[in-house]
Amino acid sequence: MSKIRKAFENGKAFIPFITCGDPDLETTAAAVREAVRNGADLIELGIPFSDPTAEGPVIQAANIRALKGGVKTDKVFALVRELRQDVTVPMVFMTYANVVYSYGAEKFISACAEIGIDGLILPDIPFEEKEEFLSLCHRCDVDLISLIAPTSANRIGMIAKEAEGFIYLVSSLGVTGVRSEINTDLTSIVKIIRENTNVPCAIGFGISTPEQAKKMASLSDGAIVGSAIIKILEQYGKDAPLHIGKYVKDMKNAVRESE
Amino acid sequence: MSKGRFGVHGGQYIPETLMNAVIELEEAYNCYKNDVDFNNELTTLFNDYAGRPSRLYFAEKMTNALGGAKIYLKREDLNHTGAHKINNVLGQALLAKRMGKTRLIAETGAGQHGVATATAAALMGMECVVFMGEEDTKRQALNVYKMKLLGAEVIPVKTGTATLKDAVSEAMREWTTRITDTHYCLGSVMGPHPFPTIVRDFQSVISKEIKEQMLEKEGRLPDAVLACVGGGSNAIGSFYHFIDDKNVRLIGCEAAGRGIDTFETAATISTGRLGIFHGMKSYFCQDADGQIAPVYSISAGLDYPGVGPEHAYLHDIGRAEYVAVTDDEAVNAFEYLSKTEGIIPAIESSHALAHAMKIAPAMDRNQIIAVTVSGRGDKDCAAIARYRGEDIYE
Numbered sequence: 001m002s003k004i005r006k007a008f009e010n011g012k013a014f015i016p017f018i019t020c021g022d023p024d025l026e027t028t029a030a031a032v033r034e035a036v037r038n039g040a041d042l043i044e045l046g047i048p049f050s051d052p053t054a055e056g057p058v059i060q061a062a063n064i065r066a067l068k069g070g071v072k073t074d075k076v077f078a079l080v081r082e083l084r085q086d087v088t089v090p091m092v093f094m095t096y097a098n099v100v101y102s103y104g105a106e107k108f109i110s111a112c113a114e115i116g117i118d119g120l121i122l123p124d125i126p127f128e129e130k131e132e133f134l135s136l137c138h139r140c141d142v143d144l145i146s147l148i149a150p151t152s153a154n155r156i157g158m159i160a161k162e163a164e165g166f167i168y169l170v171s172s173l174g175v176t177g178v179r180s181e182i183n184t185d186l187t188s189i190v191k192i193i194r195e196n197t198n199v200p201c202a203i204g205f206g207i208s209t210p211e212q213a214k215k216m217a218s219l220s221d222g223a224i225v226g227s228a229i230i231k232i233l234e235q236y237g238k239d240a241p242l243h244i245g246k247y248v249k250d251m252k253n254a255v256r257e258s259e
Numbered sequence: 260m261s262k263g264r265f266g267v268h269g270g271q272y273i274p275e276t277l278m279n280a281v282i283e284l285e286e287a288y289n290c291y292k293n294d295v296d297f298n299n300e301l302t303t304l305f306n307d308y309a310g311r312p313s314r315l316y317f318a319e320k321m322t323n324a325l326g327g328a329k330i331y332l333k334r335e336d337l338n339h340t341g342a343h344k345i346n347n348v349l350g351q352a353l354l355a356k357r358m359g360k361t362r363l364i365a366e367t368g369a370g371q372h373g374v375a376t377a378t379a380a381a382l383m384g385m386e387c388v389v390f391m392g393e394e395d396t397k398r399q400a401l402n403v404y405k406m407k408l409l410g411a412e413v414i415p416v417k418t419g420t421a422t423l424k425d426a427v428s429e430a431m432r433e434w435t436t437r438i439t440d441t442h443y444c445l446g447s448v449m450g451p452h453p454f455p456t457i458v459r460d461f462q463s464v465i466s467k468e469i470k471e472q473m474l475e476k477e478g479r480l481p482d483a484v485l486a487c488v489g490g491g492s493n494a495i496g497s498f499y500h501f502i503d504d505k506n507v508r509l510i511g512c513e514a515a516g517r518g519i520d521t522f523e524t525a526a527t528i529s530t531g532r533l534g535i536f537h538g539m540k541s542y543f544c545q546d547a548d549g550q551i552a553p554v555y556s557i558s559a560g561l562d563y564p565g566v567g568p569e570h571a572y573l574h575d576i577g578r579a580e581y582v583a584v585t586d587d588e589a590v591n592a593f594e595y596l597s598k599t600e601g602i603i604p605a606i607e608s609s610h611a612l613a614h615a616m617k618i619a620p621a622m623d624r625n626q627i628i629a630v631t632v633s634g635r636g637d638k639d640c641a642a643i644a645r646y647r648g649e650d651i652y653e
Contacts, residue, residue: 053537054435064419096535098549098551099550124273124535126274128261151275155275174432
């Protein structure tokens with residue numbers, strides 16, 4: 001069974017996203033530990049990419065800060081290895097196809113398995129292109145996470161049927177970033193997902209407040225938050241982990257209330 | 260293997276949000292590409308609006324001065340809006356209109372594709388937004404003004420290197436935000452399937468005409484066809500109908516910038532390696548960790564870290580050759596053609612002309628080369644003046 005299931009066993013999940021190396025890897029490690037201590041159920045670790053086409057300005061800037069700080073794929077692997085000494089919640093990587101491809105997909109995915117990464121989110125690998133990475137993921141017991149978008153329409157069932165780990169349901173059109181309102185008819189999308197799979201489904205993109213997290217979790221199995229956490233890192237830099245811990249606590253409580 | 264492959268290259272490496280949009284585009288294109296009404300309308304626009312067929316001009320003075328192969332210039336610079344870009348844009352705008360879209364978005368490097376898109380949008384009564392790297396808005400200020408004059412909104416892109424690749428990224432981001440009424444009018448043979456095929460088909464009119472015109476003038480095919488390559492749209496357009504004519508050498512000229520042994524280069528096939536970016540698998544300039552390299556060329560239109568998947572494939576199978584031409588060589592060719600033939604070529608096209616100047620003298624006088632002058636050089640005059648240390652006002 002997928003190791004990611006564990007994240008959804010204690011009710012609705014709260015999933016924070018952190019860009020590795022923003023502003024440095026020590027801060028990333030401290031932020032992950034604070035998030036876990038305060039109730040994060042699954043950690044999404046971003047490996048920075050120079051040209052992240054699915055990201056809004058906040059996460060784009062985090063990618064640039066991290067790369068300027070000298071983050072390399074191997075240093076991210078070392079960070080995860082170090083985190084795995086005490087962090088037991090599931091962890092997944094979020095990065096772009098070229099980071100994996102350039103490293104060597106086989107080498108990258110077997111490294112994921114070896115250091116304790118449970119899944120891989122590649123926003124520029126849609127259903128049609130997944131085979132190239134999927135067979136390697138299967139061999140290494142790493143879940144390749146499927147994304148479903150507001151525009152997926154007739155594709156929802158097809159994607160859901162083959163989904164593993166969890167489904168990342170994109171809340172809105174556009175790129176990542178804080179939104180004041182989310183207007184997509186997510187209830188209908190989740191309904192089709194449920195008809196096709198029992199793999200859990202978490203909603204991300206645009207979520208920043210406890211109210212939004214509560215609402216999104218009530219519609220699905222959990223809420224994913226990226227840009228709002230990156231903003232805390234942007235504001236507080238090396239001092240961000242304690243603030244992130246407090247934020248995660250509030251968000252996890254809100255998600256719990258949705259149960 | 261997914262759709263839209265050229266060997267291992269191509270594919271559809273895009274966010275799920277865009278998948279139905281590219282599927283819809285592919286279906287519409289398959290429906291209209293052989294539709295008589297659609298093609299008649301496009302041909303009328305090509306001929307009466309854009310000024311096709313473009314001339315195939317025998318550059319006699321240049322030929323005599325170089326003392327080798329006969330040089331013919333395919334005059335895409337004489338098209339309406341001053342470059343080959345209009346061929347693709349008229350096709351895509353017509354297609355978008357048939358699909359019920361009311362808004363065109365585009366990326367642009369030198370500004371030629373942006374101007375062409377703004378032109379088509381004005382003609383067809385569509386809204387138009389063009390993304391242009393902030394660096395390029397400075398290098399090509401005149402084109403920014405033209406786009407605005409034509410009614411388009413120009414959004415300067417400040418992220419990354421603030422050049423063409425960032426404009427493409429930003430246009431893709433914008434497309435994920437607004438799909439229903441918007442068509443992304445991609446300007447080169449790159450991006451996710453079906454763009455490399457659609458753009459190639461609309462640009463293939465260039466080689467179709469070269470072939471007909473050359474047979475009429477010389478009674479035979481050229482020995483070589485040369486074109487500059489950034490993403491590679493004028494090059495694939497110039498090559499396409501010659502691909503099966505194995506005796507015709509196809510030569511793509513990439514921008515070496517300050518040299519392929521420096522970091523300031525945009526010569527993807529010479530210096531890049533296989534990767535996945537901007538919706539396609541192809542060759543990209545990148546570092547050991549797969550981070551896309553900040554490329555450089557004097558030419559804003561060739562200043563791109565990737566190359567279209569069909570070029571990558573033609574390179575793999577050895578059907579086309581790709582060479583690198585430096586800023587210096589291109590600027591010399593820019594000045595040379597101006598003085599020798601009275602034709603001011605775009606700095607992009609000057610890369611192909613520079614290579615023609617290199618190979619023509621070593622060829623026989625009875626051999627023929629065709630060079631595509633993809634655009635005119637008015638837009639480059641201020642930048643070239645600056646390159647030569649002269650500060651002029653546009």
